[in-house]
Amino acid sequence: MKEIKGKKIEMSQVFDEKGRVVPVTSIKVEEWSEKLKPETPVVVTGISKGKGFAGVMKRWGFHGGPATHGQSDRARAPGSIGGTTTPGRVYKGKKMPGRMGGKRVTVKGLKIVEADKKEKVVKVSGAVPGARNSKVVLKI
Numbered sequence: 389m390k391e392i393k394g395k396k397i398e399m400s401q402v403f404d405e406k407g408r409v410v411p412v413t414s415i416k417v418e419e420w421s422e423k424l425k426p427e428t429p430v431v432v433t434g435i436s437k438g439k440g441f442a443g444v445m446k447r448w449g450f451h452g453g454p455a456t457h458g459q460s461d462r463a464r465a466p467g468s469i470g471g472t473t474t475p476g477r478v479y480k481g482k483k484m485p486g487r488m489g490g491k492r493v494t495v496k497g498l499k500i501v502e503a504d505k506k507e508k509v510v511k512v513s514g515a516v517p518g519a520r521n522s523k524v525v526l527k528i
Contacts, residue, residue, distance in 0.1 A: 390423060393525055411514060412502070426503060434525070501513050
């Protein structure tokens with residue numbers, strides 16, 4: 389697979405030949421390749437947006453505790469995190485609060501919708517990880 393480095397510019401939308409709306413991400417590539425043509429499948433890797441310190445509801449989708457029955461301060465808490473004497477510890481990998489995002493993410497199954505050789509801009513169908521102006525790698 390050929391790797392092409394680029395920079396995520398923006399998200400937008402274009403209309404296909406049937407008039408349907410296709411969400412696209414514009415990527416400015418550093419070097420142009422002849423393989424960058426419409427309908428070419430690509431795999432895009434980038435660093436996801438960092439969300440900072442997040443609780444278990446935001447980070448893992450926990451439902452939280454009950455709103456009634458005397459629970460005044462447990463609405464967003466994780467609940468029980470382990471057993472008692474056995475195992476006497478919290479298992480590794482337990483879903484807990486912590487830093488969310490800011491990790492390397494690879495998105496497969498994307499296709500090139502448009503390619504502008506003059507501007508060195510490629511429009512890829514769907515969402516690409518990262519914020520605007522973040523670095524991405526396209527694998528063709």
